[in-house]
Amino acid sequence: MVNFWKLVDSVIAEADIILMVVDARVIEQTRNDEIEKKVAASGKTLITVINKCDLVEKDVLEKYKKRLYPCVFVSAQKFYGMTLLRQMILKQSKGRAVTVGVVGYPNTGKSSVINALKGKSSAGVSSVSGYTVGKQNIKIDNKIRVIDTPGVLSVSDDKASSKLMITASRTDSKNPDLVAYELLKSHRASLMEYYGVEDQGEDEEELLELIARKLNRFRSGGVPDTETTAKMILQDWQKGKILL
Ligand SMILES: Nc1nc2c(ncn2[C@@H]2O[C@H](COP(=O)(O)OP(=O)(O)O)[C@@H](O)[C@H]2O)c(=O)[nH]1
Ligand SMILES: [Mg+2]
Structure with missing residues (x-):
């Protein structure tokens, strides 16, 4: 199995902006302190992408707006919030070409968000957890390049208490x-x-x-x-x- 933290470190090093994709139904469980700390330490920008918004009521989300700032509510499946996400990325890049690292737990919709940004399918998507294998570079356009990652974590099946x-x-x-x-x-x-x-x-x-x-x-x-x-x-x- 890929060493998850090695992968996260290399993505943070390579990227200019990091997107942490979380599942709107289980925001607290799918955000990750350590990723947040690592990105903060790197001095780079972390945008929390709250995906699968189509599955929750809007008022559930409102309270996260300030806490997870900068964050954006999206639905990769319904193409909701993609223009805003794009704008946020470009704003951070200040006109230069940027590399965007996409991290998060398995099944939060990292590959789907990338596909929605691109407007067509490039990153493999599956409801089966652990579908994306290895790091993948995807060109969105002349301004944005993204790195998709497998959200492999050392989640042992015996640890039922693990929220993830x-x-x-x-x-x-x-x-x-x-x-x-x-x-x-x-x-x-x-x-x-x-x-x-x-x-x-x-x-x-x-x-x-x-x-x-x-x-x-x-x-x-x-x-x-x-x-x-x-x-x-x-x-x-x-x-x-x-x-x-
Ligand atoms: N309802 C809903 N499902 C989504 C959304 N984005 C992704 N999914 C589904 O979540 C599953 C995992 O998606 P995938 O992009 O492979 O997640 P990854 O493992 O983080 O790359 C797939 O079944 C997707 O169809 C969304 O915005 N809404
Ligand atoms: Mg994937």
Whole structure:
């Protein structure tokens, strides 16, 4: 596996401006202190790109405006906010050609943001976490060149407490139920609504079983198949089906 921090360091060194792409549904979980500190220490500009805005209500975002300044709300999928992002990049570049480094956790939409900036697909996109492999240089136009990075992090599947697992976990990972518990803890109401399950104060384990029943997922002997269900929840989450 690529050493993530080595990669981040090299991107920061090479780039004039850094875009940190975060997921609007889990902003706190997908921003990264250490990247923020490293960029600050380098003296370069960090723009926080809050992506997947199409999946959240606008008022959820307003409170981040000042805290994460400079930041921009975008939806790479709906091409929302791209003109503004472009303007912010060009403003920082003061007319010179710039290299923009794009960093962030897997699945936050780094490659999608790059494609949206370019206006056509150059960077590979997939809802499967860890799709982009290796550093990739992409020319947006004569003024802007970007470096796409794989958001590989040393997220071990055993560390269920890791907040990142929600976005970063592969849906075919070993303990999908642990990740599903995290998601049920942080976004309970949205998940209940999406799967049409009535909330009666169950704990996360019971909830997962309820959803399995609702989805008609059973193992032999009529036991709710929580593993398959957890994988489905993760997939639905990563595909952006669950709205906040
Ligand atoms: N709903 C929604 N989904 C998005 C958006 N941007 C990216 N995605 C999806 O998020 C997944 C990961 O995107 P990708 O660009 O490969 O993320 P990366 O791993 O950070 O490069 C893909 O399924 C994209 O279609 C967005 O603005 N809105
Ligand atoms: Mg990518």
